[in-house]
Amino acid sequence: MATPAQYYNSLPPVAKTYATVCLVTSLGRQLQLYSPAILALYYEDVFKHFQVKISNL
Numbered sequence: 063m064a065t066p067a068q069y070y071n072s073l074p075p076v077a078k079t080y081a082t083v084c085l086v087t088s089l090g091r092q093l094q095l096y097s098p099a100i101l102a103l104y105y106e107d108v109f110k111h112f113q114v115k116i117s118n119l
Contacts, residue, residue: 087101
């Protein structure tokens with residue numbers, strides 16, 4: 063049976079990057095390093111005005 067490190071190293075680069083981003087984002091939220099509103103997209107602004115706002119929470 064493979065160890066977690068061996069499994070992680072066997073992943074393709076795109077899957078490895080996605081998994082790492084998901085893990086870091088989830089861990090940062092659990093440690094309350096940021097508010098989830100910071101990551102939220104305001105779809106009306108994105109699709110109608112082509113802009114992304116940064117929330118001031």
